[in-house]
Amino acid sequence: MSSPAVHVAGLERVFPARRGPGVTALAGVDLDVAPGEFVSLIGPSGCGKSTLLRLIADLDTPTAGTLEVFGKTARQARRDQDYGIAFQQAGLLPWLTVTGNIELPLTLHKIGRRERQTKVAELLELIGLTDFAGSYPDQLSGGMQQRVAIARALAESPRLLLMDEPFGALDEMTRERMQNELVRICAETRAAVVFVTHSIPEAVFLSDRVVVMSPRPGRIVDVVDVALRPGERDEALREDATFFAGVARVREALHGTSVPSARGVEHR
Amino acid sequence: MAAVRRTRTLLLGLLGLVVLAAAWEIYKAVGPESGVLLGGRAVLPRTGDRAMPHLSEMVTRLGDPAVGRRGDPLWLAVLRACLFSLRIAATGWVVGVLVGLGLALLMQRLRLAEAAVLPWVVLSQTVPLIAIAPLVRRWGAQITIGSFTWSSENSVAVIAAYLAFFPVAVGVLRGLKSPDQTHLDLMHTYGVGWWRTLFRLRLPASVPYLLPALRLAAASAVIGTVVAEVSIGLRGGIGRMIIEYAQSAGGDPAKPWAPIAGAVAIGLAAAGFVVLLGLLLRPYRRAEVPA
Ligand SMILES: Nc1ncnc2c1ncn2[C@@H]1O[C@H](COP(=O)(O)OP(=O)(O)OP(=O)(O)O)[C@@H](O)[C@H]1O
Ligand SMILES: [Mg+2]
Numbered sequence: 001m002s003s004p005a006v007h008v009a010g011l012e013r014v015f016p017a018r019r020g021p022g023v024t025a026l027a028g029v030d031l032d033v034a035p036g037e038f039v040s041l042i043g044p045s046g047c048g049k050s051t052l053l054r055l056i057a058d059l060d061t062p063t064a065g066t067l068e069v070f071g072k073t074a075r076q077a078r079r080d081q082d083y084g085i086a087f088q089q090a091g092l093l094p095w096l097t098v099t100g101n102i103e104l105p106l107t108l109h110k111i112g113r114r115e116r117q118t119k120v121a122e123l124l125e126l127i128g129l130t131d132f133a134g135s136y137p138d139q140l141s142g143g144m145q146q147r148v149a150i151a152r153a154l155a156e157s158p159r160l161l162l163m164d165e166p167f168g169a170l171d172e173m174t175r176e177r178m179q180n181e182l183v184r185i186c187a188e189t190r191a192a193v194v195f196v197t198h199s200i201p202e203a204v205f206l207s208d209r210v211v212v213m214s215p216r217p218g219r220i221v222d223v224v225d226v227a228l229r230p231g232e233r234d235e236a237l238r239e240d241a242t243f244f245a246g247v248a249r250v251r252e253a254l255h256g257t258s259v260p261s262a263r264g265v266e267h268r
Numbered sequence: 269m270a271a272v273r274r275t276r277t278l279l280l281g282l283l284g285l286v287v288l289a290a291a292w293e294i295y296k297a298v299g300p301e302s303g304v305l306l307g308g309r310a311v312l313p314r315t316g317d318r319a320m321p322h323l324s325e326m327v328t329r330l331g332d333p334a335v336g337r338r339g340d341p342l343w344l345a346v347l348r349a350c351l352f353s354l355r356i357a358a359t360g361w362v363v364g365v366l367v368g369l370g371l372a373l374l375m376q377r378l379r380l381a382e383a384a385v386l387p388w389v390v391l392s393q394t395v396p397l398i399a400i401a402p403l404v405r406r407w408g409a410q411i412t413i414g415s416f417t418w419s420s421e422n423s424v425a426v427i428a429a430y431l432a433f434f435p436v437a438v439g440v441l442r443g444l445k446s447p448d449q450t451h452l453d454l455m456h457t458y459g460v461g462w463w464r465t466l467f468r469l470r471l472p473a474s475v476p477y478l479l480p481a482l483r484l485a486a487a488s489a490v491i492g493t494v495v496a497e498v499s500i501g502l503r504g505g506i507g508r509m510i511i512e513y514a515q516s517a518g519g520d521p522a523k524p525w526a527p528i529a530g531a532v533a534i535g536l537a538a539a540g541f542v543v544l545l546g547l548l549l550r551p552y553r554r555a556e557v558p559a
Contacts, residue, residue, distance in 0.1 A: 059453050078459060085457050087450045089448065091448060093469070093472070095472050109458070
């Protein structure tokens with residue numbers, strides 16, 4: 001039995017305040033993500049989704065609790081490039097071409113030119129931007145930039161992909177197209193994904209499990225098993241009854257039973 | 269497209285020159301002989317040939333000998349002085365840019381250094397040049413290392429550097445701090461240290477801030493050189509020449525304009541050099557908003 005992609009137990013993160021007890025961004029969080037599993041984090045603004053993701057990425061350190069990535073410490077996993085990461089902002093370097101941006105992690109880790117070229121060609125094919133290899137980020141649309149950012153996150157063939165609202169800045173149509181592509185990319189790369197989102201349908205459409213969180217202090221209130229069979233996630237699913245059932249269950253978990261709305265969650 | 273834009277900029281620049289020349293000649297032709305006075309103060313100069321020689325006279329004067337009947341023509345003397353000053357200004361610029369870069373790096377690396385150094389950097393520029401020029405010369409005169417002895421030229425270059433380092437230090441510091449948190453996080457996830465983050469991210473990101481700073485530094489170095497030549501009393505450069513020729517304005521009114529034009533030419537050469545640098549660094553200027 002291989003170790004889980006992410007193992008989190010009793011995780012806590014308190015941001016110290018100059019006065020008072022500080023902000024408890026996360027408290028008592030337990031979560032396991034299996035290899036190849038797609039898990040979404042959803043919850044109202046400020047419930048600690050980004051904080052959790054940043055802890056897994058070793059961009060921040062927990063104040064208490066256990067955190068393992070593929071059975072190693074988060075720091076070791078980062079050193080070993082076990083994960084790739086994408087943010088809400090594509091964060092491409094404006095002076096590098098699409099190719100240069102995708103191969104940035106490879107260049108930084110001194111991977112040979114030949115190998116880089118093969119990998120970039122493969123990733124460009126995957127995100128469907130082969131014709132834009134030599135373009136600069138300012139010549140691309142927002143959706144294209146985000147696809148490049150995802151390709152960059154995949155450059156070192158990580159077994160785990162961390163994504164913080166990667167489609168948050170995109171319009172609804174582009175967003176759905178990107179979701180379809182992400183499903184395809186995940187099927188091809190077999191990477192586990194921890195995906196932060198504000199959109200219930202997005203979470204249900206993409207995930208094996210949806211982790212519902214609540215704020216102050218940030219904790220996990222429910223985990224909804226979407227339980228769709230692989231290969232089921234296509235355009236038709238968006239009109240399907242199982243999909244709507246999933247959406248309803250996540251919504252219930254978010255609001256208790258019938259509270260009309262929670263701040264910061266989209267009902268699209 | 270870019271070529272068309274550049275040609276247009278050039279043409280507009282030339283047009284500006286023509287307009288300036290025309291304004292000069294028209295005012296000279298129609299303006300009152302005694303100049304324009306406002307409340308007893310002259311706001312526009314007298315139009316006589318002494319105060320305002322014809323442009324054509326200034327140009328022909330360039331071909332005549334600088335002094336006496338024979339000897340080198342005026343343009344050659346001015347050119348020599350220009351090159352002399354340009355060399356000093358360039359030395360000062362290079363030193364100033366290096367010092368500015370070094371300070372910016374230090375201030376970016378150590379928050380403490382920023383708090384300790386930045387106020388002094390800003391304060392340094394409020395000290396008038398006239399005050400530091402004699403100081404630099406006096407201190408410099410005490411320096412001899414082996415066969416190297418401090419010359420007045422070195423003093424002038426130091427003053428040029430003193431003016432040039434400031435825009436670079438401030439501009440580059442802003443540039444080094446310009447990358448988004450996302451970019452910095454990304455570098456951290458790649459496990460890349462400060463130095464490689466510097467070369468891969470911070471320095472390229474600071475180019476749009478660096479170029480205007482270099483341009484300002486070039487202008488400052490030229491002005492610093494010309495002024496310091498005068499206050500230190502260094503011969504051979506354009507600064508001294510402007511003063512010397514101004515004294516001969518009485519008998520030879522077209523002559524003083526030649527070194528003034530020379531000083532302008534030095535400024536243009538310096539600015540042109542920075543434009544060339546900008547072309548070399550073009551890939552890094554994509555984030556720049558078109559001016
Ligand atoms: N660096 C920090 N210093 C202090 N407090 C912080 C810091 N980062 C986050 N917090 C606090 O921790 C809590 C959780 O923040 P976090 O960014 O994880 O929320 P989120 O769920 O990602 O919200 P959103 O959906 O708006 O992105 C918030 O109350 C926030 O104020
Ligand atoms: Mg967030």
